[in-house]
Amino acid sequence: MIYLDNSATTAVDEDVLEKMIPWFRTDYGNASSIYSIGRRARVAIEESRSIIASLINAHPAEIIFTSGGTESNNTILKSCVYESHLVDRLAVGATEHHAILYPMEQLQTDGVECSVIPVNEYGIADSEVLAQLNNKRTLISIMHANNETGIIQSLNIVRGQCPEALVHTDAVQSFCKIPFDVEEMGIDFASFSAHKIHGPKGIGAMYIRKGIDLKAHQQGGGQERNRRAGTEATALIVGFAYAAKKAHDEMEKRSIIMQERISLLRTLLNDMDGIRFNTPESGSMPNILNISFADADSLDGDAIIQSLDIHGIAASNGSACVSGSTQPSHVLMAMGRSKAEARAAVRFSVSKDTTEDDVRTAAAALHDIMASLRG
Ligand code: PLP
Numbered sequence: 001m002i003y004l005d006n007s008a009t010t011a012v013d014e015d016v017l018e019k020m021i022p023w024f025r026t027d028y029g030n031a032s033s034i035y036s037i038g039r040r041a042r043v044a045i046e047e048s049r050s051i052i053a054s055l056i057n058a059h060p061a062e063i064i065f066t067s068g069g070t071e072s073n074n075t076i077l078k079s080c081v082y083e084s085h086l087v088d089r090l091a092v093g094a095t096e097h098h099a100i101l102y103p104m105e106q107l108q109t110d111g112v113e114c115s116v117i118p119v120n121e122y123g124i125a126d127s128e129v130l131a132q133l134n135n136k137r138t139l140i141s142i143m144h145a146n147n148e149t150g151i152i153q154s155l156n157i158v159r160g161q162c163p164e165a166l167v168h169t170d171a172v173q174s175f176c177k178i179p180f181d182v183e184e185m186g187i188d189f190a191s192f193s194a195h196k197i198h199g200p201k202g203i204g205a206m207y208i209r210k211g212i213d214l215k216a217h218q219q220g221g222g223q224e225r226n227r228r229a230g231t232e233a234t235a236l237i238v239g240f241a242y243a244a245k246k247a248h249d250e251m252e253k254r255s256i257i258m259q260e261r262i263s264l265l266r267t268l269l270n271d272m273d274g275i276r277f278n279t280p281e282s283g284s285m286p287n288i289l290n291i292s293f294a295d296a297d298s299l300d301g302d303a304i305i306q307s308l309d310i311h312g313i314a315a316s317n318g319s320a321c322v323s324g325s326t327q328p329s330h331v332l333m334a335m336g337r338s339k340a341e342a343r344a345a346v347r348f349s350v351s352k353d354t355t356e357d358d359v360r361t362a363a364a365a366l367h368d369i370m371a372s373l374r375g
Contacts, residue, residue, distance in 0.1 A: 023235035048241035072191030150288030199243030
């Protein structure tokens with residue numbers, strides 16, 4: 001199989017797996033226990049917290065472990081309103097992940113004032129609309145890198161337009177792939193996940209700026225400084241920190257490899273009839289290429305993905321699959337693409353392990369598939 005869906009998830013690196021095993025096998029103590037097997041887990045968790053903090057220029061006390069990006073996003077949005085009473089309004093980008101859009105819809109149903117910030121044809125939030133949202137009782141959520149197109153948004157611009165508001169960013173796709181410095185960006189909250197960077201699934205973190213009293217949304221024990229209840233998943237936390245440090249240390253090297261693969265793919269697909277690159281060549285993630293076709297009306301997006309699968313290639317259409325039916329991508333629609341184009345898009349996402357041959361094989365397969373679909 002040629003795996004070109006690394007924005008969905010990545011393979012866990014062998015050394016990451018090895019780092020985790022002792023915390024399942026021998027050092028399985030509960031980090032809240034006061035005897036030595038518990039204390040060892042506590043030390044490992046606090047070391048991991050310090051590692052994650054150092055990678056984004058944060059203080060360890062500003063990092064709270066969660067089960068991943070979805071939980072971090074939900075917690076920040078909902079706790080800001082329900083438990084912490086920090087804001088009365090919420091504004092989110094139109095191209096956000098559903099782990100932002102659906103909690104927002106829930107809040108709206110509950111009577112909270114919510115708005116969606118429109119984006120331009122590249123997926124960048126409208127800065128004039130942003131400027132109107134500047135208010136200290138407003139939470140603004142703008143993702144750092146989009147999971148479907150890879151476009152990167154400047155959080156400095158968001159902060160510049162909204163100096164008073166609370167600013168959250170979903171950084172699941174960008175974390176440890178491109179530089180991320182919470183001080184330099186001036187953000188208040190961020191969400192991260194381990195499984196996009198060759199770490200385990202089911203673990204992630206939230207960054208909460210010092211001084212912000214974000215209360216637990218998930219309640220129970222007093223873990224994570226009373227901000228996220230639940231016995232800490234020591235093995236996953238250790239694996240997360242190790243994978244993140246490794247990705248951060250190798251950021252430049254990995255970025256060059258991924259950029260080379262994506263640019264080769266772009267070149268190999270460039271002469272396809274009616275192809276449209278939804279990922280701009282600059283200002284986007286090094287690992288993502290999203291394409292669609294001018295004759296999308298007569299194309300079946302699912303058939304493209306399924307035919308790639310038959311050729312042994314895993315790629316995604318980037319759009320949500322709800323109850324077995326493919327919905328047009330809300331991201332591409334927000335960028336002004338037609339419904340048909342938004343339904344028949346293909347997202348390729350490479351990793352540090354993707355080879356040139358993988359890319360050549362995938363491009364050749366797509367040429368064949370499109371020729372046969374067009375009859
Ligand atoms: N946010 C973005 C931008 C994502 O791409 C994803 C995963 O696809 C998530 C949030 C959800 O993260 P997790 O799978 O860790 O819950």
